[in-house]
Amino acid sequence: MEPRITERILTLPVRRGGLTDNALFGMALAVFVEVMLFAGFISAFVIVRGATPAGLWPPPDQPRLPIARTAVNTAMLIGSGAALALAQRAYSRRREAAARRMGVAILLGGAFVLFQGVEWVRLIGQGLTLTSSQLGAFFYLIVGAHALHAAAALAALVVCWRAMREGRLRASAFGAVQLFWYFVVLMWPVIYWQVYL
Amino acid sequence: MRRGLAVLSVLGWPSQALACAACVAAADRNRTFFVMTIVLSLLPLVMIAGGLWWVARHARGRLRAEFEERESPAPSGQALTFSAAGPAGETPGTKNADSRSDLPAVLDPTSLRSRATSS
Numbered sequence: 001m002e003p004r005i006t007e008r009i010l011t012l013p014v015r016r017g018g019l020t021d022n023a024l025f026g027m028a029l030a031v032f033v034e035v036m037l038f039a040g041f042i043s044a045f046v047i048v049r050g051a052t053p054a055g056l057w058p059p060p061d062q063p064r065l066p067i068a069r070t071a072v073n074t075a076m077l078i079g080s081g082a083a084l085a086l087a088q089r090a091y092s093r094r095r096e097a098a099a100r101r102m103g104v105a106i107l108l109g110g111a112f113v114l115f116q117g118v119e120w121v122r123l124i125g126q127g128l129t130l131t132s133s134q135l136g137a138f139f140y141l142i143v144g145a146h147a148l149h150a151a152a153a154l155a156a157l158v159v160c161w162r163a164m165r166e167g168r169l170r171a172s173a174f175g176a177v178q179l180f181w182y183f184v185v186l187m188w189p190v191i192y193w194q195v196y197l
Numbered sequence: 198m199r200r201g202l203a204v205l206s207v208l209g210w211p212s213q214a215l216a217c218a219a220c221v222a223a224a225d226r227n228r229t230f231f232v233m234t235i236v237l238s239l240l241p242l243v244m245i246a247g248g249l250w251w252v253a254r255h256a257r258g259r260l261r262a263e264f265e266e267r268e269s270p271a272p273s274g275q276a277l278t279f280s281a282a283g284p285a286g287e288t289p290g291t292k293n294a295d296s297r298s299d300l301p302a303v304l305d306p307t308s309l310r311s312r313a314t315s316s
Contacts, residue, residue, distance in 0.1 A: 020252055032244055039240050043233040050229035 027176040031183045034149065038187055041145065042194050045138045059133045063126035065196050066119055073115050074192050077150075080108035081185035084157075084178060091164075091174065099164045106161060109154050109181070116147055139195060146184070146191055153181045 049057050058064065087101035120143075128136045156177045163169035 020255055028248060032241075032248075035244065036241060039237055043237055047229050047233055 021172045021175060023172040023176040024179060027179045031179060034183060035187070038142070038145070038191070041138075041142045042190065045142060046194060048134055048138065058135050062133050062135055063123060063128050065123070065139070067196050069115070069119065070192060070196055073112050073119075074188060076108045076115075077112045077185055077188050080105045080112065081182060083108060084181055088174070088178060091171075095164065095167065099161060102157065102161045102164060105181070106154065106157050109150065109157065109184075113147060113150050113154065116143070116150075142191055142195055146187060149180075149187075150184050153177070153184045157181060 083101050083105035087098045087105060090098040090101060120140075123139075128139065130137055130140045160169055160174055160177045164174070
């Protein structure tokens with residue numbers, strides 16, 4: 001006898017959604033593309049630097065990049081990523097603590113973008129511009145692209161932070177924005193290592 | 198003795214002489230090209246592999262949770278059963294085509310229709 005449709009339905013596996021969250025998956029794809037974009041920039045920079053005769057990089061007539069001050073800035077950005085990770089840990093149980101930690105992450109990230117802007121103004125004043133040398137061109141291209149991403153991620157973090165304080169932040173949106181911010185945070189040490197050091 | 202000769206011959210193997218600065222720079226450039234080609238080729242593959250590993254790890258947990266939930270008995274009065282043949286022993290269409298005694302009242306088409314006409 002043919003089994004009743006009820007029995008047949010009950011033997012099928014239940015699927016309540018995809019294997020992963022849609023927002024997170026979309027952001028992961030975007031981050032994949034962005035990583036390749038920065039990999040291309042850094043690759044071109046490394047090849048151009050490698051082709052320069054020894055002793056001529058950085059160009060002698062160009063100002064030196066502020067290594068020590070940027071190291072402090074790098075520490076702030078990494079601290080921002082750590083604060084966001086702590087916010088994620090508190091998100092499911094203590095919303096207020098999570099919002100506070102996220103606020104710290106936003107402040108540290110904002111300070112990073114602000115101090116980078118200050119450094120840019122100082123370097124332009126010293127003569128390092130987009131057209132002054134290959135170092136200037138690559139510096140503003142790579143660091144500028146990162147600053148744009150940092151500013152966009154900060155804006156998304158602020159939106160999430162407000163939603164979290166009002167108790168209407170969805171876990172999927174929080175996860176996607178976190179992924180984007182971690183990309184910004186983890187990409188920076190690579191840029192610092194290759195461009196500044 | 199033979200081993201010593203072999204080592205000496207390997208050590209004395211002729212190699213390319215890079216005397217001028219341009220040749221040295223060119224060699225460095227080729228090496229940089231090579232390294233960056235490797236990096237740019239492997240990076241997307243590593244990221245794709247990482248993504249697949251992550252999805253597989255999460256999918257395993259999700260699927261296990263779904264099947265555990267499926268195997269656990271449903272609370273009485275909450276399980277919905279749908280049957281194309283109607284209640285056991287009854288042939289569809291012989292009584293009332295709309296009457297579905299195996300459905301809860303909120304889903305029974307007869308009850309829905311009567312509610313709609315009364316309002």
